[in-house]
Amino acid sequence: MAVPADAPTEHVVLEADYIYEIREENSVVAEGNVEALYEGRVLRADRIIYNRTTDRVRATGNVVIVDTDGSQQFADEVEVNSDLADGYAIGFSARLPEGATIVANSAIRKKNGVNALEQVIYTSCQLCGDDTTPTWSLRARRAVLDQESQMISYRDAIIEVAGIPVFYLPYLSHPDPTSERRSGFLVPSGGLSSKLGAFYQQPYYWAISQSQDLTISPMVSANVNPMVELDYRKRFYSGGVKINTSITRETDFDSDGVRFGDEKWRGHIYGKGLFAISPEWKWGFGVETQSDDLYDRRYDLDGQGERRGLYTSQPRRLLSQIFAVGQGDSYYTDVAVLDFQGLRGADDSRTLPTVAPVLFSEKYWDLGDYGFAAVNASSAMLTRENGLNSQRLSVGGDWSDLNVLPGGFTFEPFAEMRADYYALNEDVSGEPDVSRAVGNAGARVSYPLVRPGKIVDIMVEPTVMAAWGFSNVNGTAIPIEDSLLFEFDEGDLFEANGFGNYDLYEGDGKVAAGLTARAVFRNGPEFATTFGRRWRSRTDPNFDVASNLDGTSSDWVASASADFGNALRLDTRMRLDDDGYKLNRIDARLSTNYKRLRAVAQYYNINERVSPLNRPDEGIFLRGEFKVTKSYSIIFGQLRDIVQNLNAQKEYGIAYEDDCSRFELVYQRSELIDRTLGPSESIQFRFSLKSIGEFGSSEFD
Template sequence: MAACLPWCAVAQEGNAEPAAPAQDERVVLEADYVYEVRDENKLVAEGNVEALYQGRILRADKLVYDRTTDRVRASGNIVIIDTDGSQQFADEIEVDSKLADGYAIGFSARLADGATVAANSAIRQGDGVDALDQVVYTACPVCEDHKTPTWSIRARRAVLDQESQMMSYRDAVVEVAGIPVFYFPFLAHPDPNSDRRSGLLIPSAGLSSKLGLFYQQPYYWAISDSSEMTISPLVSQNVNPLMELDFRKKFYSGSINFNTSFTKEQDFDSDGELFGEDTWRSHIYGSGLFAINNHWKWGFGVEHQSDDLYDRRYDIDGQDRQRGLYASQPRRLLSQLFLVGQGDDYYTDVALLKFQGLRAGDDDGELPTATPIFFGQKYWDLGKFGYASVDASSAILSRDLGADSRRVSLGGDWTDLNILPGGFTLKTFAEARGDYYALDKDVSGKANVSRFVGNIGTQLAYPMIRPGEVVDITVEPAVMVAWGLSNVNDPAIPNEDSQLFEFDESTLYEANSFGGYDLYEGDGKLSAGLTTRAVWKNGLDLSTTVGRRWRSRPDPNFNDASNLDGTSSDWVVAASAKYGEAFRVDTRARLDEDGLQLNRIDTTVSTRFDRFRAVGQHYYTISNRDAVQPNVTQGIFLRGEIQVTDQYSFFFGQLRDIEQKLNARQQYGIAFEDDCSRFELVYERSELTDRTLGPEESFMIRFSLKTIGDFGSNEFD
């Protein structure tokens, strides 16, 4: 039987094909049996009933449509699938002919993100407000052998406002594993399907030897579609409250991000003891990046603290992040304004830099201000004649205390790579640069210094590859010979950009190993090295590089740490072994030229398999070995997590200074995680001493509830 009635119904018997809706405003009805009760002006459908209206589907055992009231009543195994994929269930419902407004008995719903809500009854109103009585809400699975959800919100009444996309509760109780934990006369959170919404985020709390008991409650403010702010007041037992703000905004051409905090308090030590002046204290970290066009962009980075130890006193993260074109050294803040341009054959950047020191003994007047630093380079592809480029650079550095300096440089280089008969590769190169320094004569002894530097040389390599059924092997010996101008490093030139340089395998075949401008490696030099790699078909990959450099004469401007003092360098070694994610080792080392004693090693090991993942790093350096007291640094870093069960895990982290016999930082914690939540108990301790701050420890509780809120990263830095 088939008939097109005012509420367009099509009966389906056996394998008859369902009819498509005639137009958007019509409802398609499919059922085993459809019949009409003319005396009551009703249409009845029974058996595997399915009604479709504009993408919304209703399924039931029985459906009755009253033409007089234009209402639909359904009963038995009711399922309503909305256009967003969410599912609603009920024992009995009555809705309008569009399957929208009405009421339901024995109501439950599975939302698009997996959250579940259940109520004794639910009413959907025409103004977009859903009212539920005796309601339970959770993001945890609730159909697994009647398992009690990890957490849930149980309330006397709840209202979902579809226009504001907020879900509010009256007399709400938050339960964990079925046990009541918190009671709220009123509680509200955004609908899980909604966009960004203003409201309270998950707080953080704990016990610290500095702050005592502390509690920080973030509030998220969705200011507009393109801007937002997190307001996080911190209250603690030992010191005055602190206000922390995070502001983010996107523009058509870029974005900005600021983190700041402020308080009015005295200094305090690791035990929370107050001393000194009661004054306003603050910090600000911020960055921004904007596109001018497809090739040019500008940006800024802001870093400032009112006190050297402000971030460590209040455990504020972010001091060591890069916020712009340039990165600073540890415990040094850098504010910068920069412009960058890059095309297919050129690169240019210019920046203004300002430093603030946080280390003991730092005097900001002795740190330089760059006004500005400039670099520009232009490339040319010469075809069979190789590649060439010219570059210009300048640096204007000023100090309130100490020497000012100004440098202007202009240079160029040329490179040509050819493949010779037999598979040899020959690289020929030349570079030249002129520098002019305007100096502080009272400090440097000279008012200005001019110099011309350059190198010319060649690199010969012979890559050999042997494919195999089990392993592919590559062996490449190489040698580089270059000659450069001598006596180019005038002692009057201040070393501003090459202080932390160390010759290693990454610069083994560079004629001038120094990446900066103030020091230059001239004279004659010879580098030889061997690179090998073996790749097994099962995924194992081993590689090594070993080499050394010889120089025609020593340069007194190169110190022991640079590995270029004297006429020969240490042996430099780099090795790695990896087997997918299960295992990886990376090692870099320096072996003394006399006796192959270990002068430096840096080894990182990472593993991830089954229920265990971890990363470990060991570092060791020794300089001035022949001195009465050689300078030795050695430490170890560990971080990992062990999945004890499917839900419980143990995580740990440690940074230990072996020479000082102290733990710079320790972290241990237990975590519980399932499909809808994560809970952490974390213990941290530091034995570092920095002026008035000494050893400290803290205990924290961190948790997140899916669809309700999150905590930050739990990574150990």
């Protein structure tokens, strides 16, 4: 039967096993598998009474309300108006989208979608069978579930883990699992630190508009003055920016929290932006600066070393840059202005350069049967407050052609030439300017062999490169800026110029020979290797031992990889001495994500003879997680300095994880010593709750 509503076109559709009328009460009663439908909202119950006089519906027994958004609400008893929108419920519970559940002794629902709940429990954990104690739950005296704003607010909230109270908040609010981003307080962090003492940081997220937001995170500490951290993001039509900054007024302090020096304003800014100018051109910026060398380590701030633009800085060096990049079908151009800030103890800001600008541009042509040609221009202008200033301008071109000869050989002739001009300050370099011409001409010959098989495909390619270039091109007056830490390896084996940068150039005669092999199994595994060596016609004193181009022959260089998918991957790069095959350098990395184990292991060993540090360097890095059971895991990590017989860093812990939460208890120790900051250790307890966020601090030492 249909019960008319106020508007003649709107009806509540009522279905049941039995429907009858009580005239003296002006009521309609439905019993047995009752279902009422109004404008997409469904009410199911064992028994429903609709009173025409009061226009109210009372439902009892296994009551279920399915809302228009698909969320389900349950109750022992419900009384609502005829459009099933507002009323009250006894023994209320709701299953929200994304699996969250909220339970209350009673609930009052209004037409605007606001539910006022008493004696509330909220969790995003799945409850199965007789399991009535979720991994975590939020229990509160009172809560408001606003379906219009998609927010849930609590009074006198207690976080319980396995039914045990662990955290109390007088007020807490969070979006329901279907909510879009919105302003509000985020989960705080706090703990004890040897530097900061007891500290507490409370983030507030401000959704300024659909295209920008700001997170304000003030932190108070027992040992030092308050600090405020800000994270700002803005999306424009053509790009976006992201900025992380902080500010405080404080003295210096050491790893034990002992303050010294003058109190002054301190802070940092890490930011980046990228914008499209046209389909082929874009520009951007990256900014990295802080008031003190150790500011980020004192306050345990992340972000130093991230790539924020066209160039990436070295460890403990900040790089600010503004750049533009253009790339089309036949050209590429980039230009940038760079400024450096040193965070190392030995850094002197007066000797670090400002590069304004550094530029590279190339135009290339496909000549068809005559090969490929390109012309390029490059410049780098470096100025220092104290030290050598230099301005370099380079113009060059190159040509190559790939031919397949009878028998399957490939023959690739090539030629390149470049003119460099350096303007220098004479009082430092001894010369006002230097000019030179560099170039190489030669060919690569290879013989690729392929053998397909039922089980494995094998590919072997021996290659020989021979070239002759200009001699005596590396003058003593030319400043070495971009080639200080360059090392010739297997990636440069068949290049005519073994140096990929500008200030050093490999001329004279050279021959390189090597072999590349690959085996691809049909069932998945792949193996690959490259090894070879280079011979030179004469010694260039500008190439040191670390560069691997000193003398008349290089060390043997090799790389090898074995890929078994997620089960195992091994990548190794080696450098073997040209006399006796002694191991000069090895970098090996093993990674696995197979069944219960997820781990990365790295081993490195650098011989004293080729080390830029002029001492041997050997170590092992391990990091991973092993699942003991479905939910419990062991966390491990270690950085071992074998030469100094020292565990530079180590980490051990246990973790629990299920479908709605993750808990970690981790012990960490670092032996890092950087001026006034010394070794530290910590015990961290962190947990993250699905649909709410993370509790605890990841920076606790």
